[in-house]
Amino acid sequence: MKRLIAALVFGLGLTVAHAAIDTYEFDSEAERERYRTLTEELRCPKCQNQNIADSNSPIAMDLRREIYRMLEEGRSNDEIVDYLVARYGDFVRYRPPLNSTTLLLWYGPAGLLVIGFGVVVVMLVRRRRGAARPENHSLSEAERERLASLLENRK
Amino acid sequence: MRRVLLLLPLVIFLGVAVFLYRGLFLDPSELPSALIGKPFPAFSLPSVQAGEPAITEADLKGRAALVNVWGTWCVACKVEHPVLNQLASQGVVIHGINYKDDNAAAQVWLRDFHDPYQLNVSDADGNLGLDLGVYGAPETFLIDKDGIIRHKYVGVIDERVWREQIAPLYQELVDQ
Incomplete structure (x- = not known):
């Protein structure tokens, strides 16, 4: 019984810890969906095999915060992607643009x-x-x- | 004609081999900066040293310089610091951006390990770092006298990196 309680408490602790990583509030479900697509399609510049949504590196957290801020400002997906590409290059896009090199x-x-x-x-x-x-x-x-x-x- | 066709697989193999061989020596963590050839992003931030006026991008203009992104939390920056001190003593202009750091800790660091920086911007929130596309420290930008970013080096500048990669570019910009 003791073990079961311990396991329960431990399990609860884990879920709480997970949820605490990012707690952004969205006005609508569509907005949340946009945030999810954007963070999943943009690549973390530091840990290169992860997208911004998955990565726990400080830079990915900053970029998530920045994306959230721009979504709140009502910017379009293209504007947000362009903003990041202007700073980090085409590298941050998991979906590379069509140009002479690609x-x-x-x-x-x-x-x-x-x-x-x-x-x-x-x-x-x-x-x-x-x-x-x-x-x-x-x-x-x-x-x-x-x-x-x-x-x-x-x- | 037939004979030429028979050689085709060999040619394709050699092409792929050369391509992959080159790939062995590429460092995937080195990203080309999107800011090369662009003006230094606009900013207005306090100096690390207390009591000094705010620094803006206009203060960086006038002469070619290295702009070094650093932090006291960054272990590699500590390795790099003596090299920067040495370069500064040789007369190389180095500005600092103290990236996402505690200002008091930065002041202690500069007092204890010597201060090679002419101007030292305190970018506590990391907004300037974001505009510069910084994704880790140390990173060093090379700017010309008009404040245009000419080169970016990610990682620790040691004597070899300086001699082989950055010094020639810096000298070229100084001579302009």
Whole structure:
């Protein structure tokens, strides 16, 4: 029984501790949703494999606070993302913008797929053409005579 | 034509190998600053030293300088500090931004370990740091005499970093 109580208290303590990390109040559910999407799509500059929502580093906390502040000011998602990109570079975006340096990143896979299809189509067409002209593999009149004479001589 | 096609996989392999080999030596924690070539962000903040007037971005103009982001909570800054002292004694202009720090602790630090900074901005809330895209300390910006940011170095400046990376750029800006 004692253990159970201890476990309960410990468990409660944990949930409280978790909730205390960030306590921002939002006017509406839509606002909360925007905050969630933004913090999940922006990358923490310090701990690079985490987004701002997940990271516990001081800079991520600052950025969460900053995003919350801008949401409260009524700024649009684009404005908030631009604000952070102006300071930390395109790096903070998990969804990189389309520009000359990211062209390969965005269209490379699709390009490779198209090239692959092209190769398959060319191969198929060639194979079909080969099959449609079996006479290519048969001997001409002169060759047949020569073959006959060679076989004749062998006997 | 056929022969050239046979070489194609080898060419692709070599291309990928060169690409990946280079990747082995890249440091992913070094981010290019978005502020290179841009003017130093506007600010008006108190000085770390009590009794001095507020500092603004206009005070940084006039000569090329290093702007060093530091804090007493930052262990690496302590490693960097003697190097900054040495550079300051050689006549290098260094300004400081005391980032998210306790001002009293900063004053004690400067008294105990020597003060290499000409101007020392107290950015207790980290707002200037945010405008500068600071994500850790120490970070050092190199600005020209018009207050344009020319270079950023993330991490501890030691003698080698100074000699090989920053000194040539600084000298170039001083000579302008």
